[in-house]
Amino acid sequence: MLLQITNQCSEQCKHCFDDTTIDHSQHMTITTLTKSLNFIESTKCKVLNISGGELTEHPAVFNWLEIIRNRLPNVLITLLTNGTFLLNEIKVYEINQVYKNGFFNMMQITSTKEYYKSYEKVIRNIAKLDFCNDEHVFSIYTGDINITPIGRGKNIELSKLCTKSPLCSNVQLIIKQKPKINIVELINILENAGQFCKPTILWNGNIVAGETTNCNVISTVNDDVKVFISNLKNKSFCNKCGLVKNINIIAKQILNIN
Numbered sequence: 001m002l003l004q005i006t007n008q009c010s011e012q013c014k015h016c017f018d019d020t021t022i023d024h025s026q027h028m029t030i031t032t033l034t035k036s037l038n039f040i041e042s043t044k045c046k047v048l049n050i051s052g053g054e055l056t057e058h059p060a061v062f063n064w065l066e067i068i069r070n071r072l073p074n075v076l077i078t079l080l081t082n083g084t085f086l087l088n089e090i091k092v093y094e095i096n097q098v099y100k101n102g103f104f105n106m107m108q109i110t111s112t113k114e115y116y117k118s119y120e121k122v123i124r125n126i127a128k129l130d131f132c133n134d135e136h137v138f139s140i141y142t143g144d145i146n147i148t149p150i151g152r153g154k155n156i157e158l159s160k161l162c163t164k165s166p167l168c169s170n171v172q173l174i175i176k177q178k179p180k181i182n183i184v185e186l187i188n189i190l191e192n193a194g195q196f197c198k199p200t201i202l203w204n205g206n207i208v209a210g211e212t213t214n215c216n217v218i219s220t221v222n223d224d225v226k227v228f229i230s231n232l233k234n235k236s237f238c239n240k241c242g243l244v245k246n247i248n249i250i251a252k253q254i255l256n257i258n
Contacts, residue, residue, distance in 0.1 A: 001048055001199060003040070005028040005033070005203060006028060014152055014156060016152045016153065018214070019151040027060075027203060033064060040075075041072070043225070045191065047076045048075050049196055050080065050104075056095070062097075065077075065104055066098070069102065078104070078105065078108060080108055081107065083110075083111050086125035148164065165246050166210065168209035169237075171210075172232075172255060174186055175229075182226075182229065205221040207221065237257070
């Protein structure tokens with residue numbers, strides 16, 4: 001599962017599929033976090049990815065990591081970040097402290113020279129992380145990005161070449177093939193397939209089957225988990241990303257897509 005605790009991100013990357021913002025940023029509230037953790041606990045997930053926006057721009061993130069760990073003591077928690085916190089000495093200290101306290105297990109920084117304005121600075125400051133040389137804890141991705149044509153990504157020419165299926169397609173396929181499935185079984189299948197970013201709980205408590213705020217809302221953290229499954233069965237692809245065309249023939253037959 002993926003938990004997005006804010007839609008604020010100062011990088012403002014031109015390929016962002018979430019339309020993250022600075023001027024009108026919104027942070028998850030503690031009430032929504034509590035309800036989100038209730039939902040997450042009910043899924044019995046083994047892995048939780050936490051992101052934003054840029055998660056370290058949430059004003060309470062370092063305290064929240066302790067709260068999340070206390071609620072989910074046996075879950076592998078991974079922080080997905082663009083690494084810009086490395087440019088702030090206080091945030092670097094806080095990250096090192098929460099790691100030492102065991103409040104997260106892994107961190108992945110994604111930053112590329114072409115799309116991230118702070119790339120050079122981030123790369124120069126990685127050594128500030130106490131765990132940067134532990135390959136079981138830390139990784140950095142600086143390679144090519146297969147741009148998803150949604151959000152600001154729609155404005156990039158390369159997005160037209162995207163060969164991915166919709167971000168929600170794995171969830172949709174499972175539901176169609178196993179209509180009596182429950183949330184625990186769904187998450188288990190996704191995790192066994194290496195799909196750790198679906199479904200996604202957004203900063204406002206909405207839950208989507210894909211990974212972006214631009215995906216159709218399936219349910220909210222105010223709903224019973226059964227509502228998510230029930231609504232998902234009745235939802236078709238919104239195709240805002242335009243990637244339904246990339247779904248293979250067999251999958252299209254299962255999903256009843258022409």
